[in-house]
Amino acid sequence: MAPRSNPSERQRRLGAELRKLRNRAGLSGDQAAVILDADRARISNIEAGRIDVSRNRLYKLLREYGCPDGPYFDGLMEMAQGRGTGWWDEFRDVVAPIACDLAELEERSTALRTHDPLFVPGMLQTREYAHAVISESEPDPQRADRFVDFRLHRQRVLSVGSQVAYRAIIHEAALHAQIGGPQAMRKQLLRLIEVARLPNVTVQVFPFEAGAYSAYSRSFAIFGGVDTELDTVYLEHPIESVFLRDGELVDEYAKMFERLSSLALAPIDPESAPESHETRDSLSLIQHVMYSL
Template sequence: MPPRTRPTERQRRLGLELRKLRNRTGLSGDQAGSLLDADRTRISNIEAGRVDVARNRLYMLLRRYGCPHGPLFEELMAMAQETGRGWWGDFRDVVAPVGRDLAELEARSAGIRVHEPLFVPGLLQTADYARAVIAESEQDEHRVERFVEFRMARQRILAGVVTYRAIVHEAALHVQIGGPKVMRRQLLRLIEAARQPNVTVQVFPFEAGSYSSFSRSFGIFGGSVPELDTVHLEHPMDSVFLRDGDHIEEYAKMFERLSGLALPAVDPESTPESHESRDSLSLIQHVMYRM
């Protein structure tokens, strides 16, 4: 089978981790290839995610690369076994590969941290809100509905064990996407989502100070081991996945700084009279009732 031209994010990540391990041991591509009775081109294709590596051969490489038995070893073995065939494949007609990569990454994550400055995060959107957002850039009604279905399907992971933390700027609460009725339902959805024990929602208020260094939308996806954490940056024309440890640490610190400056998390079980100070719930309710 010829090398694939468009590896998935999972395939690229597996290859990247193998290259890191090989470089750490000081082995050349030729030396690694000899372990598989192959040439360095084969190793290069494996490390680029363009070809798969059989389970027994991956086991051999990991042992030779000095990767100890443990969570990382097992997760790399599992990544190689995954087919990538999930529900997201049903949306190939409208969703670009990078969007399907994101859905697969979400499905594999143990924890997700998201910061959104202008919109309600996709995993917390109502169908009407998502429809209004998507319709801004897509005119075909059928495609709009397919995109909405895709976004709603992504939200199923919140019913599982994944931990989800979202920091939303107050500006996103005021921008009336779809009109007042749609926004009221969307704000109520934020409160309802926060009732789930695995979901945390914080609002970054206008008065919290300078926001210029935090203006970028980003998501941090935690793997089963820290070495496999990934940062996702969304851009109008494309998305970027960051896999370097330094970048991930930088965004993790940024998220915690945002969390420290944001209002206390939504606690939908608290009573109004218990709010001794301003919190995310009271701000969301204030915006909602003024619409």
């Protein structure tokens, strides 16, 4: 089989992890090729994600590279087993490959952390809000509807019974933006309160008075793997979005998220009584904005 020209993020990540492990073991590409009884080009293609590696061959490489048993080992084996197919395939006619990579990554993640200084995160958007956002960049109504359907399908990872821990930090500015009009915004703010009732969801608001740190941090999402060494950062950009896999960079974004969380208001607790809000928290701020629309 000829090497693929456009590997998925999962395929690239598996290859990158194998290259990292090989380098840690102090082995050259030629030595790795001997382990698999293959040529050097095959190792290069595997590490670039351009060709797959069977589970048996991957197991052999991991053992020779000194990778110990545990979540990281199992996570790599699972990545090799994945075929990259899923519900997102039906949307490949309208969404870019990186969007399908994002959907696949969300399906495989154990935890999601997201920060957005401008919009309500896609995972929490209502149909009306999502349509208003997407229509700004997609004038074709039919394509816009398909994009919205894709975004709403992604939200299924937060459905009732999900084990994925989701934390969102949203800037207060996003609550005041008149996206889709007052009625659409009221529905969107109510949606934030409703989804926060899920036991695996935490929503915090970063208030204006907390300063400019949120704006400087920009928008980002952290996807937790079965092992922290498999965590991924996603940076969304209108021109070219990117996935970050470097451990040090991922750690920096994790620290940034915790800093944002410490500066943000207390999380939404929909079960608390109004009189219990002695100090302003995320719920009281959202309700204040919602009632003022």
